[in-house]
Amino acid sequence: MGSPLTIEQIEELKAFSTPTISNAIELFHVRPPTEGFMRPGLICRYPDFPPIVGYAATATFAAQQPAARPSDPQAYYESVLAQPAPRISVAQDLDEEPIGALFGEVTATVHKALGCVGHITNGGVRDIDEVREIGFQLISSCVLVAHAYIHLEDFATPVQVGGVTVNPGDLLHADQHGFCIIPPEVAPHLAEACRSIEAAEQHSLMALARSSEFTVAEYVQARVEFTDRLTALSADFRRRIASQ
Numbered sequence: 001m002g003s004p005l006t007i008e009q010i011e012e013l014k015a016f017s018t019p020t021i022s023n024a025i026e027l028f029h030v031r032p033p034t035e036g037f038m039r040p041g042l043i044c045r046y047p048d049f050p051p052i053v054g055y056a057a058t059a060t061f062a063a064q065q066p067a068a069r070p071s072d073p074q075a076y077y078e079s080v081l082a083q084p085a086p087r088i089s090v091a092q093d094l095d096e097e098p099i100g101a102l103f104g105e106v107t108a109t110v111h112k113a114l115g116c117v118g119h120i121t122n123g124g125v126r127d128i129d130e131v132r133e134i135g136f137q138l139i140s141s142c143v144l145v146a147h148a149y150i151h152l153e154d155f156a157t158p159v160q161v162g163g164v165t166v167n168p169g170d171l172l173h174a175d176q177h178g179f180c181i182i183p184p185e186v187a188p189h190l191a192e193a194c195r196s197i198e199a200a201e202q203h204s205l206m207a208l209a210r211s212s213e214f215t216v217a218e219y220v221q222a223r224v225e226f227t228d229r230l231t232a233l234s235a236d237f238r239r240r241i242a243s244q
Contacts, residue, residue, distance in 0.1 A: 004055070004084035005171070005187055005188070009187070009188065009191065010053050010054075010086065012191035013051075013053045013173060013182075013190060013191055013194075014050060014051050014052070014053050015051075015191075016051065016173075016191070016194045016198075017051065017175055017177065018037075018051060018173050018174060018175045018177045018178060018179065018180055019177055020194050020197065020198065021173045021180060021182065021190065021194065022036075022037055022180050023194075023197055024190055024193035024194045024196075024197055025180070025182065025183065025186055025190070025193075027193050027197070027230065027233055027234040027237050027238075028183070028185075028186045028189075028193070028234070028237050028238060028241060029234065029238060030183045030185060030186055030241070031183065036164065036180055036181045036183070037164065037178065037179070037180035037181070038139075038162035038163065038164060038178035038179050038180065039162055039163030039164070040163075041122070041141055041162065041163070042120070042121075042122065042139050042140060042141050042161075042162045042178060043139065043140065043141070044137070044138075044139050044174070044175065044176045044177070044178065045125065045128060045131075045132075045137070045138040045139065045140065045143075046132055046137055046138065047175075047176035048176075049135070049137050049175075049176075050175070051173060051174065051175040052086075052088065052117045052118045052137050052172075052173075052174050052175070053086065053117075053171070053172070053173050053174075054085075054086040054087045054088035054116065054117050054118070054171075054172060055083040055084045055085070055086070055087050055088065055169055055170070055171055055172070056083065056087075056088055056090045056166050056167065056168060056169060056170040056171075056172055057079065057080040057082075057083045057087045057088065057089050057090070057114075057116065057155075057156075057168065058090050058091070058092075058155065058156060058157060058158065058159045058166060058167070058168045059076065059089070059090075059091045059092075059102075059152050059153075059154065059155040059156075059159070060091065060092045060093075060094050060152070060153040060154045060155070060157065060159060061091055061092070061093060061094065061102050061123070061150060061151060061152050061153055062093070062094045062095050062100075062149070062150075062151065062153055063093075063095060063098075063099050063100025063101075063102075063123075063147065063148035063149050063150040063151070064095045064096075064099050064100075064148065064149065065149055066149045066151070067149070067151035067153075071151055071152055075155075076152055076155045077114060079155050079156040079168075080111070080114045080115075080116065081114060081115070082156070083168065083169055084169070085115040086115055086116070086117045087111075087114065087115050087116045087117070088116060088117060088118050088119070088120060088172050088174070089103070089111050089116050089118070089119040089120070089121075090119075090120045090121070090159055090161055090166045090172070091103075091119065091120075091121045091123065091159065091161070092121070092122060092123075092159035092160055092161050093121060093122050093123025093124070093141075094153055095123070098122075098123040098124040098141060098142055098144060099124075099144070099146070099148045100123075100124070100144065100146055100147045100148030100149060100150040101123070101124045101125050101126040101143075101144040101145075101146070101147055101150070102119075102121065102123060102125075102147075102150055103119045103121070103125045103126075103131070103138065104125065104126040104127035104130070104131070104147070105127035105130035105131055105134075108127070108131045108134060108136045108138075109134055109136075111136070112134055112135075112136050116136075117136070117137060118136060118137030118138065118139065118174060119136070119137070119138050119139070119140075120139045120140075120161055120162070120166075120172070120174065120179055121139070121140050121141070121161060122140075122141050122160070122161045122162065123140060123141060123142070123144075124140055124141065124142040124143055124144030125138045125140040125143060125144070126143060126144050126145065126146075126147075128143060137174065139162075139174060139178065139179065156168050162178065162179065164179075164181065166181065170182075171184065171187055185241050185244065186241070189237055189240055189241070193233070193237055196233050197230070197233070200226055200229045200230065200233070201226070204222050204223075204225050204226040204229060205219075205222055205223070205226055208222050
């Protein structure tokens, strides 16, 4: 993992949607365009909330059966605090079918005190209205009533959530669309890349599409120019990474 972003850099990234962040990451060619983002199956519980950005604090949990060994909550909380702030809890439900919610009002409040801004899980969550009130984002596969035999199985390990492997300390961007992982070498340049893409879209495509002068032929030509612009941007940002 590279050096943590500054608060100013985090705030810059929060100004963009997660799809825009994903588009911008593709400019750097650091991973295939089919990797690093959430697959279908999870739902953002507060789609009206602004995007969140944070470093992953990971855990696995289960609730179908009682814990086989005593838990160590202090060690888990310290593992959360070991990640740079802000933090996002990412927890993998190991049960075959979710039955118990790890996060509700109390757990969300505690994790907010630990510097977390949201929770992402392939399992369930509860206390939807109460958690909304504290401004804490939830992304989950379902909403549940009970906590059942809820307990942590492990923490500070890689987890599988939303079809993605999330490692402790991964930088995540999430909003109503889902989440993606921001590669560390890309992170310092990503806000600028987002601005560049948005400017190119507005100038080359959107202005024409909204114009009374719009024609298919002109739009096809604009698409060519837009693609050329993205190619040039990509080359520039890849040079920056290579020189780091």
